[in-house]
Amino acid sequence: METKKFSRGQIFSLDFIIAMAIVALAIGLLLSFYQTTAAQEKEARVQNELNVIALNASNQLLEKNRCSPAGGFAGQGYKLFGCLDGSKFSSFSTSAGLSKGSLMIPEGFNCYITDMEAFGNIQILSNICPSDTPAGVTDVASVERNFVGHAGDVTKYDYERCVAGLYPLDCAGAFGQKTINVKVWKA
Amino acid sequence: MLKGQVSLDLMLAIIAAVVFFGALVTYFDGLSSNVQHASAQNELKAVLLDVYAATGSVKAYGVSVEYTTPALKNSTLKECTIDVTAGAGGQIVVSTASAGVESESYENIDLSGVQVKNSAGAAITKFGCGETVTITP
Numbered sequence: 001m002e003t004k005k006f007s008r009g010q011i012f013s014l015d016f017i018i019a020m021a022i023v024a025l026a027i028g029l030l031l032s033f034y035q036t037t038a039a040q041e042k043e044a045r046v047q048n049e050l051n052v053i054a055l056n057a058s059n060q061l062l063e064k065n066r067c068s069p070a071g072g073f074a075g076q077g078y079k080l081f082g083c084l085d086g087s088k089f090s091s092f093s094t095s096a097g098l099s100k101g102s103l104m105i106p107e108g109f110n111c112y113i114t115d116m117e118a119f120g121n122i123q124i125l126s127n128i129c130p131s132d133t134p135a136g137v138t139d140v141a142s143v144e145r146n147f148v149g150h151a152g153d154v155t156k157y158d159y160e161r162c163v164a165g166l167y168p169l170d171c172a173g174a175f176g177q178k179t180i181n182v183k184v185w186k187a
Numbered sequence: 188m189l190k191g192q193v194s195l196d197l198m199l200a201i202i203a204a205v206v207f208f209g210a211l212v213t214y215f216d217g218l219s220s221n222v223q224h225a226s227a228q229n230e231l232k233a234v235l236l237d238v239y240a241a242t243g244s245v246k247a248y249g250v251s252v253e254y255t256t257p258a259l260k261n262s263t264l265k266e267c268t269i270d271v272t273a274g275a276g277g278q279i280v281v282s283t284a285s286a287g288v289e290s291e292s293y294e295n296i297d298l299s300g301v302q303v304k305n306s307a308g309a310a311i312t313k314f315g316c317g318e319t320v321t322i323t324p
Contacts, residue, residue, distance in 0.1 A: 045232070
């Protein structure tokens with residue numbers, strides 16, 4: 001059977017049009033993949049930066065206000081990591097000279113800090129971190145830190161009883177397990 | 188078609204292909220330049236974040252740290268410099284002499300008491316990427 005392959009005046013063959021469409025589609029897919037990957041990488045970088053800043057801010061908050069060892073205990077080189085002196089901490093609910101800078105939260109970043117256990121998830125440090133994450137902000141780092149709260153210096157006896165897991169027998173009233181939540185996002 | 192005749196289809200296809208690939212090369216040149224710039228900027232940011240985290244640990248835990256800053260991997264970047272300004276309104280700035288790459292910084296962070304010392308023990312404020320320094324609280 002004879003078929004007519006080309007007509008007079010024909011500019012493009014169907015083959016050619018299909019081939020070009022496939023090439024355009026393939027390049028489009030490639031660019032779309034590249035764009036998606038680049039966006040995901042950027043998102044991961046931003047999130048990583050926020051995580052580091054939030055973690056560092058929580059470190060500054062907890063470790064700069066660490067419980068001090070009492071009496072002879074102080075001279076033995078102990079540092080009570082993870083124990084927050086409530087008497088120092090409570091002063092932070094007001095201005096008390098504290099700033100975002102002292103938590104090492106750089107300019108251009110915002111924060112919101114809540115005490116999740118002691119007072120039932122209430123906001124603290126409202127003078128420096130006044131409001132929660134605004135609607136529409138998607139990149140937010142949220143760090144929860146557990147710690148032991150104690151008002152005033154800690155004796156070696158009390159500390160060792162708590163570390164040994166005898167809480168709350170010997171620590172009732174003096175110690176409390178608490179959690180703070182630090183949120184950071186880009187302004 | 189006659190023997191030896193080049194079809195109009197083929198000629199048009201070649202012309203279209205040349206124009207298309209020309210445009211594609213131009214596009215990828217721009218894209219490549221953007222990617223290089225973003226990559227350089229990201230590398231400076233990564234150095235900044237590393238120095239920030241190390242300084243934060245020093246300040247929080249009150250310990251001295253012998254710290255080696257990350258070295259640059261991006262071959263297009265010239266040497267980078269880290270500038271740590273102590274004090275209540277302190278800042279950490281990572282910059283490079285490479286053209287078109289802006290410096291990255293964290294400003295208004297409290298670095299009171301934080302001191303950077305070189306291997307000879309002298310207090311310094313500027314040091315290079317890949318250099319080992321001691322950060323003290």
